[in-house]
Amino acid sequence: MENLIIQGSEGEFDVPSVHFNAETGICEISGESYLEKTAEFYDRLLNWIDQYINEVGKSITFNFKLTYFNTSSSKRILYIMLKLKEYINKGGEVTANWYYNKADIEMEEDIEDLSMIAKLDVNMIQDDSIKFDPFDKESTE
Amino acid sequence: MDQMTKFFRSGKFRLIDYHYPANYNVLVSYKGPFDKNVLNMLGENIREIIVPNSITGKKISKIFIELAKNIGSYSAERIILEKGTSGGIGSLVLVDSDNHYSFITGNLTMSTEIEPIVERCKLINSMDKNGLRKMKREQLKQGKYEREGADIGLIQLALTSENPLDYEIIQVDSTHSFFSLTVQINK
Numbered sequence: 001m002e003n004l005i006i007q008g009s010e011g012e013f014d015v016p017s018v019h020f021n022a023e024t025g026i027c028e029i030s031g032e033s034y035l036e037k038t039a040e041f042y043d044r045l046l047n048w049i050d051q052y053i054n055e056v057g058k059s060i061t062f063n064f065k066l067t068y069f070n071t072s073s074s075k076r077i078l079y080i081m082l083k084l085k086e087y088i089n090k091g092g093e094v095t096a097n098w099y100y101n102k103a104d105i106e107m108e109e110d111i112e113d114l115s116m117i118a119k120l121d122v123n124m125i126q127d128d129s130i131k132f133d134p135f136d137k138e139s140t141e
Numbered sequence: 142m143d144q145m146t147k148f149f150r151s152g153k154f155r156l157i158d159y160h161y162p163a164n165y166n167v168l169v170s171y172k173g174p175f176d177k178n179v180l181n182m183l184g185e186n187i188r189e190i191i192v193p194n195s196i197t198g199k200k201i202s203k204i205f206i207e208l209a210k211n212i213g214s215y216s217a218e219r220i221i222l223e224k225g226t227s228g229g230i231g232s233l234v235l236v237d238s239d240n241h242y243s244f245i246t247g248n249l250t251m252s253t254e255i256e257p258i259v260e261r262c263k264l265i266n267s268m269d270k271n272g273l274r275k276m277k278r279e280q281l282k283q284g285k286y287e288r289e290g291a292d293i294g295l296i297q298l299a300l301t302s303e304n305p306l307d308y309e310i311i312q313v314d315s316t317h318s319f320f321s322l323t324v325q326i327n328k
Binding site for chain 1 (some may be wrong): 286
């Protein structure tokens with residue numbers, strides 16, 4: 001099966017970058033998630049995970065590296081976590097990691113809340129290379 | 142909407158009163174459709190004014206996105222944009238005070254939709270942070286897959302701003318009310 005690669009963008013809306021690898025089972029979503037059509041975007045990701053589970057059926061390492069997501073996106077991120085949990089319940093092997101800047105208290109709370117609803121163990125990893133304020137475009141260039 | 146005219150004052154419009162309202166330091170003000178181009182432009186303006194890479198700065202950006210998205214999605218006053226999509230019309234002002242910033246937003250709403258919004262604001266304002274997080278989790282759990290939004294925007298505004306939601310409702314005519322929401326961010 002093919003990898004899913006989406007190059008993120010900033011501008012009118014902020015599209016996260018996606019690298020889902022069907023050979024290694026390593027899936028990464030990074031950047032900012034603030035989309036015009038949130039459900040449509042995340043459906044592609046959810047469908048890919050479904051296909052991977054059905055056709056490949058190996059382990060998944062899911063690395064969340066989002067620096068910002070709006071409330072509409074948070075609902076879709078929850079659906080990813082629920083899908084990973086469902087895979088675990090069916091015997092799938094899943095490692096979920098969330099990399100975030102330690103200054104981002106709200107992000108830490110969001111990760112806790114989403115993983116709590118999904119009943120998914122998420123390794124919360126503090127990482128200084130993750131931006132605290134993605135809206136501050138100039139200092140990151 | 143003829144009765145709305147009663148809100149319009151007669152006499153000369155003095156732009157300076159709008160540009161420099163007495164006692165307020167207005168950083169940004171905008172009235173019009175909240176479509177994606179406007180969101181982008183206003184967002185950039187706001188980020189140039191506030192301190193970058195600060196907790197307050199990030200809070201302001203997050204709050205702006207939710208407020209602007211709410212107006213665009215829910216305002217009862219709409220304009221048809223390209224490709225048949227419609228954008229909600231509303232107002233947004235960012236005021237700089239000694240100890241805090243305030244976003245003041247407003248848009249027309251069907252009067253029948255006011256009661257649930259007010260009830261929700263009251264409930265949100267009665268809760269502490271843990272209560273709000275619990276409410277947000279419950280709402281996310283109950284969310285319908287088909288629905289685009291998560292319906293947690295108001296809760297998120299209260300959580301991010303760490304302040305109560307200050308709202309005002311002014312009946313405009315028999316079917317419409319003007320819903321104004323102020324969100325304060327401490328410096």
